[in-house]
Amino acid sequence: MAGKNKKKIVLTSLSAFLAAAMLTMSTVFAFDKEENSRQHEQLEQENSEYQEELKQTNKSIKEKEDYSKELQDQITELTKKIQTSNDNIKKLTDEISEKQTLIDSKLEAIEDRLALLRSRLRAIYTAGDISSLEIILQAKDFSDFIDKMELVQSISAYDDNLIQGLQEEMEEISAEQQKLKDSKEQIEKEKKQLEADKTNVNELSKENQKIILELKKTKEDTEDAIKENEERQAELEKALAEYNKEMAEKLRLERIKKMQEQAAQNRALTEEDNQIVVESDGSYVWPCPGHTYLTSLFEEWRGASNHGALDIADGNIYGEKVVACWNGTVFSTNESCTHDYGKYYSCGCGGGYGNYVMIDHGDGKISIYGHLSGVTVVPGQEVVAGQLIGYVGSTGYSTGPHLHFEMRHNGVRYDPLTEYDR
Ligand SMILES: [Zn+2]
Ligand SMILES: [Zn+2]
Known part of the structure; x- marks a missing residue:
């Protein structure tokens, strides 16, 4: 019990110290409400600018990413076209080679025909006309031979036509082959262009990716800000x-100070009013000294809810002193009920509590004393544990003289007995 007193003293000096510390601090760091508001507005302004910046950056990222997709599509398209070019080039190469085979076979046919011609020319040689033969036999290749043939008058019209025909066929095939070669060249040129385009688009894509990375960095910076x-x-x-x-x-x-001043004006407090009935030993004081019989407990069921309080009653309780269970400030009282007798209905006074006193203990706890016949304290008045606050009665909704003793913690009712070693 002495320990509790000690604790209270420690707390008191601690709060005094804190109050002094806060006073010192507020002198040094005086809170400037206008400055706070000004800075807040400025920050909000900056924030909205950052938000706008972020919006723009996000928009740019979206645009660049769309562009990136477009470039990728272009690269895909170009790759496809290059592949098609390659296919065409291969096809043409095959066709050119086919034509070459044909040309080669024509050349062979001409060779055969020439061999035949040579043997016939040998026959002519036996008959004389050496000069013409010499010329023809010295021919290096076919075209040279053709030229030299012009000089030879003794060739038959038949051979002339035949060789002429083969030559024409070969020239035709060569022309076709040339056409294929031209096409191939054209396609190769186109392919080269496509590859150059692809390189350009790849370059653009790389550049764009770099921009996207930079934008994302900007975005991160803005988000950090x-x-x-x-x-x-x-x-x-x-x-x-x-x-x-x-x-x-x-x-x-x-407000409390004002209420206290008002209270002092309204009532001249007498010695009787201020009396300490029971000296507290540092713990809660029983609210009705000398009367401990409980007619209703906290958990007693009252139809819709628990009683949520204690009812203290016995044959001699009417008019007995009611005291504050703990130190606090009276914050509400009612003294208007004149229906101080037993009844099975509520006269409605004080919301059924009749004449009552409510004390705020400052730690989230309040105590309520109901059905009093008289009240000796006023709102705003500070009381200590064991100090007289009123007298037992039967006002409000009360079947007979008793004290209704109720406690709440942060607005929630709890069993007052938990405050006592009983
Ligand atoms: Zn009443
Ligand atoms: Zn009650």
């Missing part, structure tokens, strides 16, 4: 929230 900006905004908001909380606390304390 936005993150940092938002963190700074959050810091400013936190500082403002802390300031607002401080201000609210200051207002609350001012």
Whole structure:
């Protein structure tokens, strides 16, 4: 029990220290609400600029990626065309080679015919006319031979026609072959152009990829800047929230002070009113000293919900003193109920509590004392554990004299017995 007192003293000096520290801090780092707001607005402005930048960058990335896809399509198309060119070149090469085979066979036929001619010319040789023969036999190749043939008058019209025919056929095939060669050359030229185009598009694609990477880096930088900006905004908001909380606390304390001043004006507090009935040993004080019989417990079922409080009653309880169970500030009272007698209905006064006192203990806990016959405290008044606050009665919804003792923590009812070693 002494330990609890000690703890309280420690807490008191700690909060005094904190208050002093905060006072010092606020002197050094005075919170400037306007400056906070100005910086916040500036950050918001910057943020919207960053967002716009990010939007533009994303748009550019989208455009470049679309372009990249277009280039890839072009590369695919060019590759396909080059493949087709290769196929055509191969086909033409085959055809040219076929023509060559034909040409070769014609040449062979001409050779055969020439051999025949030579043997016949030998026959002519036996008959004389050596000069013509010499000329013909000295021919290096076929065309030379043809030229020299012109000089030879003794060749038969038959041989002349035959060789002429073969030559014409061969020339025709050669012309066809030349045509194929021209086509092949044309296609090779086109292919070269296609390959040059492909190289260009590849270059463009590479360049575009580089731009996309740069844009993505820009995007990352902008996102980092936005993150940092938002963190700074959050810091400013936190500082403002802390300031607002401080201000609210200051207002609350001012309000309590005002209520206390009002209370002092409304009622001249007597010795009787301020009496400490029971001295606290550092723990909670029983709200109705000398009367411990409980007619209703916290868990008692009342049709729709638990009673959620204790009812303290016995034959001698009417008019007995009711005391604060713990230190706190009275924040609400009712003294208007005149229906101080047992009844099986609610007169409606004080929401059924009749005359009551509500105390805020400052740690999220409040206590409520209902059905009182009299109230000796006023809202705003500070009370200590064991201090008189009123007298037991039967006001409000009460079947007979008793004290309705209720506790709440952060607005939720809990069993008051948990505060006592009982
Ligand atoms: Zn009433
Ligand atoms: Zn009750």
